[in-house]
Amino acid sequence: MKALSVALLLALLASVHKTERSFENQKEKNVSKQEALNESQLLTMQDTFSSQGEDLARRKKNEERGHQLYKMSNKILKHSKSKKDKEEAYQLLTKAADMGHLKAMEKLAAALLFGYHGPQNITAAVTLYETLAEKGSHRGQTALGFMFSYGIGMEYNQAKALVYYTFGSLGGNLISQMILGYRYWVGINVPRNCEAALTNYRKVAFFIADKLEKNEEMPVEKVRLMEKSENLSSNNDFLDWDVHQFYKFLAERGDTQIQKAFYYFLKAAKAGNTHGMAFLGKMFLEGSVAVTQSNASAFKYFTMAAEKGNAVGLWGLGLLYYQGKGVPVNYTEAFKYFHIAAEKGLADAQFQLGVMYHSGSGVRKDYKLAFKYFYLASQNGQPIAVYYLAQMYAAGTGVFRSCPNAVELYRNVCELGSWSEKFLTAYFAYQDGNIDSSLIQYALLAEMGYEVAQSNSAYILESEQVKILSNDQMYPLALLLWNRAAAQGNAFARVKTGDYHFYGYGTKRDYVTAAIHYSLAVDHHIAQAMFNLAYMYEHGLGIPKDIHLAKRWYDLAAQTSPDASIPVFLARMKLEVKRLFSEIQLFKFTSSWKMSKLDTMLQPHWDLFALVVIVILLVLLIRNR
Numbered sequence: 001m002k003a004l005s006v007a008l009l010l011a012l013l014a015s016v017h018k019t020e021r022s023f024e025n026q027k028e029k030n031v032s033k034q035e036a037l038n039e040s041q042l043l044t045m046q047d048t049f050s051s052q053g054e055d056l057a058r059r060k061k062n063e064e065r066g067h068q069l070y071k072m073s074n075k076i077l078k079h080s081k082s083k084k085d086k087e088e089a090y091q092l093l094t095k096a097a098d099m100g101h102l103k104a105m106e107k108l109a110a111a112l113l114f115g116y117h118g119p120q121n122i123t124a125a126v127t128l129y130e131t132l133a134e135k136g137s138h139r140g141q142t143a144l145g146f147m148f149s150y151g152i153g154m155e156y157n158q159a160k161a162l163v164y165y166t167f168g169s170l171g172g173n174l175i176s177q178m179i180l181g182y183r184y185w186v187g188i189n190v191p192r193n194c195e196a197a198l199t200n201y202r203k204v205a206f207f208i209a210d211k212l213e214k215n216e217e218m219p220v221e222k223v224r225l226m227e228k229s230e231n232l233s234s235n236n237d238f239l240d241w242d243v244h245q246f247y248k249f250l251a252e253r254g255d256t257q258i259q260k261a262f263y264y265f266l267k268a269a270k271a272g273n274t275h276g277m278a279f280l281g282k283m284f285l286e287g288s289v290a291v292t293q294s295n296a297s298a299f300k301y302f303t304m305a306a307e308k309g310n311a312v313g314l315w316g317l318g319l320l321y322y323q324g325k326g327v328p329v330n331y332t333e334a335f336k337y338f339h340i341a342a343e344k345g346l347a348d349a350q351f352q353l354g355v356m357y358h359s360g361s362g363v364r365k366d367y368k369l370a371f372k373y374f375y376l377a378s379q380n381g382q383p384i385a386v387y388y389l390a391q392m393y394a395a396g397t398g399v400f401r402s403c404p405n406a407v408e409l410y411r412n413v414c415e416l417g418s419w420s421e422k423f424l425t426a427y428f429a430y431q432d433g434n435i436d437s438s439l440i441q442y443a444l445l446a447e448m449g450y451e452v453a454q455s456n457s458a459y460i461l462e463s464e465q466v467k468i469l470s471n472d473q474m475y476p477l478a479l480l481l482w483n484r485a486a487a488q489g490n491a492f493a494r495v496k497t498g499d500y501h502f503y504g505y506g507t508k509r510d511y512v513t514a515a516i517h518y519s520l521a522v523d524h525h526i527a528q529a530m531f532n533l534a535y536m537y538e539h540g541l542g543i544p545k546d547i548h549l550a551k552r553w554y555d556l557a558a559q560t561s562p563d564a565s566i567p568v569f570l571a572r573m574k575l576e577v578k579r580l581f582s583e584i585q586l587f588k589f590t591s592s593w594k595m596s597k598l599d600t601m602l603q604p605h606w607d608l609f610a611l612v613v614i615v616i617l618l619v620l621l622i623r624n625r
């Protein structure tokens, strides 16, 4: 650990030194330029200068051309959905990247790594990212950190990963900052340090909260792969449809959807629907491609809705008075409307009350009340309220300062970042059979601390369909990820971690550790964990043999899940038969050697034998009924 921090420090020093040196270089250049100008009679000097100038001009022209190509490809990618256009855009991007355009290189590298527009090519991505990192691109540094961390296209090396993440984070990369926040929070390759986690998460959360306030971010549904495939028939189709619609909505954000919504609300409002009126008010207030912003129309529709007691309408009026849009600023009026809407349970209004108490606008500054309203709003799912709560916990205003609480809340805000759109692209890649592409996307999110992504990555890894990692890498990585998901409270992941230790997947077989994980999972009422624990008690694996406890856990497993009742029935029968046998075996000492011979003969087929006995018993039972 010490060696690592020394290495980090050295690396940091080196980077500082480098920037200093490049600064000096520039100064030298400026001076030599001056000299060259002064001593223009010296032909040699003149020569070098003019050739430098030509070089500069050519480079500049190249850069401009690269920039144009990049812009063109971006435009196509944004507006066109046909495959042919996309290919063309991709070619333009490649050309721009070849010309050394930094953003084009970053975009191309991401496309190659994640497999966005064409086939994945990790080797090519690594080459590009290495060039980028050398040029000081924080995206390049972050990507290299990510690849070192998983051993994708690189050797598995956590120390190097940490160094690159640190560079990326210093360069202002939000993903690196989030990764470092998570690492400090749970103590991955660094000592646990709440304050360091707080610092990193706060930077990211600040950015996200700002975007949320401007309505630029949109939360994304996170599909859990494991549950889906276990839930084979139950309304899967509906879920697929739902996500698909949502994806389309995202893809077409700001296009036809808003137009449709506008006419829908207009129709509803005309029919006297208060929700329709309130949302029309909102649309006029925000303005979009479909509706031009209008304070007067917003006021009109909000008033109509508010008169009928609609909470959104009341909130809207409050907002107009608060911001002085179309009406003079009047905090008294704003407070009145927010208060009525908040009483009706509207999270946005509760949030606004919190803001008023927090800043002391129109009311006496009161952090306790501000805290109360932010808390209420956050409970009702207002994400910016969560951010304010985190700020209050971090600073200790209105509440006792608590670093862990602040970090947990900041994390919630950070997880709303636009990168969570990868949950959708990863899911669709998985559905289309692009397993590697799906894994890489989930793996990045897992690195950033998303529990669902950790479970999904582990799930994909253990399916053994991944080609970008060698077989001996997969199980240790899957175990690592299950373990992280388990630590975040996923009980299924906890059972998985137990299984890996039980069977020795990706680690040494270790019954003691397996038993510990199962015991932790039974607290969450997982039948599978109870069953496994019972089995371990029955056989004395990792824990002292205890037939009574075994029976109890078998019974609890059966009670917890109806699915478990058949295996439990079989296991209990086996237990009974075995007890019978152990009683019979007592006779072994007295006379029959044949019996002991029978026992050794049966030993390898013990389960089979027990099953046969059970079946016979069952048949007898049914016959005698």
Ligand SMILES: *[C@@H]1O[C@H](CO)[C@@H](O)[C@H](O)[C@H]1NC(C)=O
Binding pocket: 023, 026, 027, 030
């Ligand atoms: C060198 O000159 C450029 C403009 O020619 C200027 O932007 C830059 O700040 C100068 N650098 C130093 C170190 O003086």
Ligand SMILES: *[C@@H]1O[C@H](CO)[C@@H](O)[C@H](O)[C@H]1NC(C)=O
Binding pocket: 031, 034, 035, 038
């Ligand atoms: C260049 O000439 C200017 C006056 O034209 C003078 O002030 C400056 O010191 C000269 N620089 C060098 C490096 O000789």
Ligand SMILES: *[C@@H]1O[C@H](CO)[C@@H](O)[C@H](O)[C@H]1NC(C)=O
Binding pocket: 121, 123, 124
């Ligand atoms: C990946 O890119 C490298 C060079 O960038 C190329 O040599 C290699 O053929 C590519 N691999 C695939 C599978 O396209």
Ligand SMILES: *[C@@H]1O[C@H](CO)[C@@H](O)[C@H](O)[C@H]1NC(C)=O
Binding pocket: 227, 228, 230, 231, 234, 235
């Ligand atoms: C299966 O689907 C049902 C609803 O259809 C849901 O309540 C249940 O939690 C799902 N089970 C799992 C393991 O996802």
Ligand SMILES: *[C@@H]1O[C@H](CO)[C@@H](O)[C@H](O)[C@H]1NC(C)=O
Binding pocket: 293, 294, 295, 323, 324, 325, 326
């Ligand atoms: C609405 O009010 C705001 C704040 O006074 C103002 O900046 C904006 O221009 C107004 N919008 C229109 C369309 O007048």
Ligand SMILES: *[C@@H]1O[C@H](CO)[C@@H](O)[C@H](O)[C@H]1NC(C)=O
Binding pocket: 328, 329, 330, 331, 332, 333
């Ligand atoms: C705000 O509105 C209230 C009631 O409508 C009024 O009494 C008060 O004078 C207004 N305040 C300002 C600053 O206009």
